[in-house]
């Protein structure tokens with residue numbers, strides 16, 4: 001369909017054929033009865049021309065328009081136009097404007113119809129007013145009511161809300177949707193506003209520049225009224241922008257934020273509209289969270305030259321539970337070049353784990369020396385450790401955006417992760433990426449969004465913890481070990497973790513049955529528990545609490561999947577099993593390392609689909625299964641656990657599992673072997689450890 005441009009009095013600058021400038025080319029579009037179709041495209045591309053031709057106001061030089069099989073030869077009262085410019089008749093009252101096309105009706109019918117549509121557009125009471133007495137939005141509603149009153153088959157709307165102010169426009173769109181849902185008229189709606197199109201249409205026709213052709217037709221299946229913040233909404237909107245060749249909008253504020261790591265200031269400075277896409281923050285990989293998992297992944301990616309952005313809602317330093325690092329973290333910290341920082345900070349070096357039981361006060365040690373001469377791990381103040389780790393990532397090349405909370409991960413309509421929507425103060429941003437990694441910790445942002453979160457019902461554990469001075473840590477050389485004291489309550493134990501020379505972290509873990517209930521005195525509960533194990537009671541006899549008690553509960557869970565099209569989960573965002581083996585940071589670091597390997601290889605193969613992450617998924621699943629089996633076994637054999645491990649011919653292998661080496665088949669076999677040993681002890685009433693088990697079980701309050 002071509003249109004002779006000179007008839008519209010415009011200078012022609014495109015390709016001319018015989019003095020004619022083609023405005024539209026190869027337009028082939030079918031519209032269903034009752035469908036709402038929006039036409040968008042760059043301004044001046046010919047959208048309105050198309051509508052005028054379809055409406056019979058202009059004649060195409062080639063091609064035809066058919067409605068119900070009949071060619072359109074001119075305007076038709078069954079098909080009504082609503083323009084941007086106010087089309088009301090100024091000399092007629094509101095009711096006469098609406099009833100203008102109803103002169104063939106009886107006065108009664110006319111009045112009934114006018115009053116029906118007046119009410120529908122919310123203008124009852126303005127019957128006798130003249131258009132000049134109405135606001136722009138009201139005048140536009142009069143025009144819509146007039147159009148609908150004529151009971152047209154089709155409504156052609158050419159930028160009908162273009163002249164209205166922002167709020168009125170939003171209101172009018174909502175009203176139009178409501179009206180359309182009730183009346184189900186066929187609507188062809190031209191707009192240059194992509195948001196408007198996504199909010200209104202069943203299908204969106206995206207036009208190219210002149211000579212305009214149809215670039216794409218996008219179906220919008222979202223329910224109405226549409227949530228303008230919904231991920232699907234945003235992804236359709238972004239897709240249209242991209243088809244139209246528009247890049248994301250620029251926003252300087254968050255860029256400043258990455259430079260100085262402080263987005264809060266940026267948000268208060270920004271007076272931008274509420275939804276922006278700050279192009280400079282888009283990244284190949286977006287990592288949600290700024291804990292150990294995110295920082296270590298960031299460091300690996302930076303070392304491999306992969307562009308990425310870490311987004312953390314917190315500003316570091318921030319307090320965090322999880323202060324004892326297991327042996328297997330040390331190798332990864334070495335690999336990312338972080339050990340010199342650990343040494344400079346003089347974090348206490350941990351040479352093993354000691355165990356005591358309320359039945360047997362004798363301390364049993366599991367020493368890392370058994371694994372490797374000079375093997376060690378660390379005890380850390382997590383606020384300091386996490387801040388340093390994030391700083392390390394930044395120094396290696398990670399871009400970091402702090403103080404920005406990711407609200408959700410966005411997906412394309414084909415289900416590929418395409419970025420995130422985040423909030424800084426009151427401002428919202430969408431950022432694009434080809435991969436999104438959830439490292440948001442126990443919040444499990446993506447797992448919850450995708451409904452993959454699965455609580456471990458057999459381990460409903462709770463913990464109460466704080467920092468103390470004056471805690472006796474026992475004698476050297478085990479003073480800086482992690483000390484575990486078993487308690488005579490179901491799945492009950494206490495940790496003592498040295499934070500520095502003065503401060504010790506102490507926490508009680510127990511099954512939900514023994515968790516302090518609301519209204520109970522936490523201090524009293526804590527004191528009572530300290531007395532349940534004589535060694536623990538003695539070690540805490542001079543302890544002074546330094547800060548408020550903190551509580552954590554129901555923390556044993558796993559996501560049903562750890563990777564999908566364009567996304568992965570690492571650290572606590574993927575799973576957490578139990579704190580008994582101080583394994584959380586180790587799992588965070590291992591999963592970060594596996595994710596880095598998976599990402600680098602997927603990018604090299606140019607395939608970011610779930611299929612590329614199968615090996616990651618497999619390794620992670622193996623790790624969780626080994627942990628879950630191991631922890632369950634531990635709680636069954638707690639009073640004899642350390643003795644069995646220390647005396648087993650597979651002692652070193654079992655200790656390696658305790659210390660986080662759970663991601664291979666050997667680990668799975670080791671857990672099976674341990675289970676076999678435990679079964680044999682249980683089955684043999686004459687076994688020395690069988691008695692301990694029985695005594696322990698008899699003394700435990702369930």
Ligand SMILES: Cc1cc2nc3c(=O)[nH]c(=O)nc-3n(C[C@H](O)[C@H](O)[C@H](O)COP(=O)(O)OP(=O)(O)OC[C@H]3O[C@@H](n4cnc5c(N)ncnc54)[C@H](O)[C@@H]3O)c2cc1C
Pocket residue numbers: 288289290291292293294311312313314320321322323324325326404405406407439440441442443445463552555570571572573576579582583584585586588
């Ligand atoms: C009682 C208890 C005791 C524990 N003891 C130990 C121990 O001794 N040793 C050990 O290794 N582990 C321990 N853990 C586990 C340990 O705390 C975690 O496994 C570890 O912190 C996981 O690291 P991460 O990086 O995955 O998550 P986190 O360290 O939790 O970091 C997540 C980050 O994501 C950010 N974030 C969250 N939501 C958003 C969002 N929407 N947008 C942007 N950012 C977001 C947060 O601000 C945070 O900085 C313990 C856990 C519990 C419950």
